[in-house]
Amino acid sequence: MHKDLEKNFLADFEKNQNIAHKICRLYTTNQSAHNDLFQEITIQVWKNYPKFRGDSKFSTWMYRVALNTAISLYRKSTRKVKTQDFSDVAFKVKATDYDDTEEVQLKALYKAVHQLNDIDKALIFLYLEDKPYKEISETLGISSVNARVKMNRAKEKLKNILNP
Known part of the structure; x- marks a missing residue:
């Protein structure tokens, strides 16, 4: 076994x-x-x-x-x-x-994501992995509605970091 x-x-x-x-x-x-x-x-x-x-x-x-x-x-x-x-x-x-050669163009994004809090990092990561909100909510143990709200806030934070 x-x-x-x-x-x-x-x-x-x-x-x-x-x-x-x-x-x-x-x-x-x-x-x-x-x-x-x-x-x-x-x-x-x-x-x-x-x-x-x-x-x-x-x-x-x-x-x-x-x-x-x-x-x-x-x-x-x-x-x-x-x-x-x-x-x-x-x-x-x-x-x-x-092998991160395919991700060279994402270095700026990763640098910006590093500035987010742990939960926002996880949300953005799962979003970038093309995970549906249902799977994101299951992975993080939150409701789908909460995942969508937190995702919108995390995206806004990321935009502000990338475009000050």
Whole structure:
């Protein structure tokens, strides 16, 4: 049973690992912090994987776990990531290098998004990922109406940052 769980996890995670990389890019400013956060997200997704019931798509569930991990770690005043030793984890994820060459033109946008609060960052990120409001509200645990209102406010903040 454990082997099947591990096999299913590896397949699901490797197929969706860009979610973790994108969230790491959004919440970190250097490669070392990116790697640490990616490792912590991987561990948290693995720890919570047995609780995944399939009520939503795996990617939606993974967004939620990854965003919650990033937000909770970066809300701490030290802004340091506390991690476990990766060798303590029984599995090995085949990580692919994150290639950001396609996103070079988005650097200004990411720089502006970094100035937003954690919830606004998450909203803009999910919006940029073309997630419908229903999925955004499920991921963040808020109502669809609340997601739309917060999204409009976050977009306005972003416009003001980009066009002072």
